Amino acid sequence: MKDKYISTLINEYVNWLKSNITVKQLDEFFEITTPFLDRHNDCIQLYVKKIDKINYLLTDDGYTLTDLEMCGYSFSTPKRKELLNTLLTSYGIENKNGCLITKATHENFAMKKHFFIQAIISINDLFVTSKNNVSNLFIEDVNNFLEQYDIRYIDNAKFTGKSGIEHNFDFIIPKSKKQPDRYLKVLNSPNKSTAEAVLFSWTDIYEIRKNSKMYVFLNDMDKKINSDVITAFETYNVTPIYWSKKQKYIKELSA
Structure with missing residues (x-):
């Protein structure tokens, strides 16, 4: 993977973002429509309000959690509440009466907006579980898998990429004598939007951390993963790990 090739891909990605974001004023809020899709294949929207000269409030107006609860994905159990709070904390976001909120300044607005979108994508992916196994969350399965085989x-x-944006990874396996650092993302419901988010994080940090590898755990139990998603990962040297075939990677991950 050549540096110039990666730089071109990052620039093309940023240009794609700029050209596919729309802004509409709604009284004191601005509605930002992004090209990232939620689990209904609708564009993710967030709302921005100016608090004072340099501070802004970002919110989803309660849509993310309300939509999940209306579809039967409640946050009533202690474990689910803990997972949700951990995820939100990792992105610097609060849950205020069902609304996701965060504050930003002129200087960090781009990063905060990026994290907000990533959080919504992650929440959708984390909690949209199989109807036959609603109580079992995929990220828990991956965590237990790593623990079971003593994979440190x-x-x-969080790591900062070349763009200056911070990226969150579910797990990092530190380098050893046999293997470099290994970055792991967990996707319960892999699709075009979640794949794009992972690939942007990977390409952005790769220029700074070239001696590293990227893996994505994909939940293929009771569902078929689109071949375009797999092709996209492999094109960018990201190793897709089907959950049904995870045993094949124990030696590689534990090395």
């Missing part, structure tokens, strides 16, 4: 890891790690 750091969870919820």
Whole structure:
């Protein structure tokens, strides 16, 4: 993977973002429509309000959690509440009466907006579980898998990419004598939007951390994963790990 090739891909990605974001004023709020899709294949929207000269409030107006609860994905159990709070904390976001909110300044608005979108994508992916196994969350399965085979890891790690934007990874396996650092993302419901988010994070940090590898755990139990998603990962040297075939990677991850 050549540096010039990666730089071109990052620039094309940023240009794509700019050209596919729309802004509409709604009284004191601005509605920002992004090209990232939620689990209904609708564009993710967030709302921005100016608090004072330099501070802004970002919110989803309660849509993300309300939509999940209306579809039967409640947050009533202690474990689910803990997972939701951990995820939100990792992105610097609060849950205020069902609304996701965060504050930003002129200087960090781009990063905060990026994290907000990533959080919504992650929440959708984390809690949209199989109807036959609603109580079992995929990220828990991956965590238990790493623990079971004594695969050392750091969870919820953040790294700053070439763009200056911070990226969150579900797990990091530190380098050893045999293997470099290994970055892990967990996708319960892999689709075009979640794949794009992972690939942007990977390409952005790769220029700074070239001696590293990227893996994505994909939940293929009771569902078929689109071949375009797999092709996209492989094109960018990201190793897709089907959950049904995870045993094949124990030696590689534990090395």
